Amino acid sequence: MTLPLPKRRLQNSLLRWFAINLRDLPWRKNRTPYRVWLAEVMLQQTRVDQAIGYYTRFLEHFPTIRALAAAPLRDVLKQWEGLGYYTRARHLHAAAKRIVAKHGGRFPRELSDIRALPGIGPYSAAAIGSLAFGHNAATLDGNIIRVLSRLTALEDDVTKLRARKKLQALANELLPKGRAGEFNEALMELGATVCTPRKPLCAVCPLKKFCRAFAEGDPEQYPRKTRKKKAPHKHVGAAVVVNKSGRILIAQRQETSMLGGLWEFPGGKQESDETIEQCIARELKEEMGIDIAVGNHLITVRHAFSHFTMDLHAHACRLLRGRPRAIHCADWRWVTLDEMDQYPFGRADQQIIAHLRIQRQK
Numbered sequence: 001m002t003l004p005l006p007k008r009r010l011q012n013s014l015l016r017w018f019a020i021n022l023r024d025l026p027w028r029k030n031r032t033p034y035r036v037w038l039a040e041v042m043l044q045q046t047r048v049d050q051a052i053g054y055y056t057r058f059l060e061h062f063p064t065i066r067a068l069a070a071a072p073l074r075d076v077l078k079q080w081e082g083l084g085y086y087t088r089a090r091h092l093h094a095a096a097k098r099i100v101a102k103h104g105g106r107f108p109r110e111l112s113d114i115r116a117l118p119g120i121g122p123y124s125a126a127a128i129g130s131l132a133f134g135h136n137a138a139t140l141d142g143n144i145i146r147v148l149s150r151l152t153a154l155e156d157d158v159t160k161l162r163a164r165k166k167l168q169a170l171a172n173e174l175l176p177k178g179r180a181g182e183f184n185e186a187l188m189e190l191g192a193t194v195c196t197p198r199k200p201l202c203a204v205c206p207l208k209k210f211c212r213a214f215a216e217g218d219p220e221q222y223p224r225k226t227r228k229k230k231a232p233h234k235h236v237g238a239a240v241v242v243n244k245s246g247r248i249l250i251a252q253r254q255e256t257s258m259l260g261g262l263w264e265f266p267g268g269k270q271e272s273d274e275t276i277e278q279c280i281a282r283e284l285k286e287e288m289g290i291d292i293a294v295g296n297h298l299i300t301v302r303h304a305f306s307h308f309t310m311d312l313h314a315h316a317c318r319l320l321r322g323r324p325r326a327i328h329c330a331d332w333r334w335v336t337l338d339e340m341d342q343y344p345f346g347r348a349d350q351q352i353i354a355h356l357r358i359q360r361q362k
């Protein structure tokens, strides 16, 4: 891929702009490899404004890699609660353990060692390596892909490997040796604040004189992507089973499942030939080996995951027979509403908890 203009001018324009316009963000202070790594992982699928609070709290709880490695996974997931994409938290925890075991608790310096950590792909390794250790490695993230594909008016579908290779080659070529971290970060910052997906602020963009999409007059048509299929919608039943002493049954999701390690109100997906009440009763029998009476509807929570949406229907339930067993769940507990704060739940289940607390006050 040929560059629109000499790269030196483009580099200088961007770096000058970044020096003046960089936002004051917590991960830009006291930079250590651990802090760079945590920010990189958090920002993979989370907006900056949402990540700031989580980032600060996470570091308060786990100030060092050793502290993170020594913590129970439940505590790590608790600090991640509500951020979504929980595999990131599990990988962080596993990687911290590995860093302690293999690298004496110091974040590894070599790109190949960084890349070997759980949850770190080539782009993340390049971002961490350049920002934390000054490696001359170009990274690609969603923001950079958008900026580069607009700069070059790239016609290829950026979800395809062929386009990624072209963009990586372009990013490599553009990278100013010795200032890789700063340049990577500047491209990300430009994508996040100026070259935004909708209504890019081309008038104030330091790269507009190099930008083919701007010259064409319609930058929003880049990056080119094949349209995603509409995500399927599911109905899921959840049981709020209360025992004689007023405690509520919660179950831990299996490690290998989506939201693995998190806790939930037990239940599952409604089949086509059953009511939601029948679904809840069947799921509790299959998952935990107990018979329950399914009573009043409590709340329906609508939630969107990356690949499907769901309506989660919670019902008040009563235990009829049996003692819970972890058949298709990792663990279970009878807990009070207040004790639920000690367990990490996904967003949808947190809304059920909030509803139960409001009901308690009535």
Ligand code: SF4
Residues within 6 Å of the ligand: 147, 150, 151, 194, 195, 196, 200, 201, 202, 205, 206, 207, 208, 209, 211, 212, 213, 214, 219
């Ligand atoms: S000129 Fe517009 S489209 Fe081109 S890089 Fe700048 S903000 Fe993006």
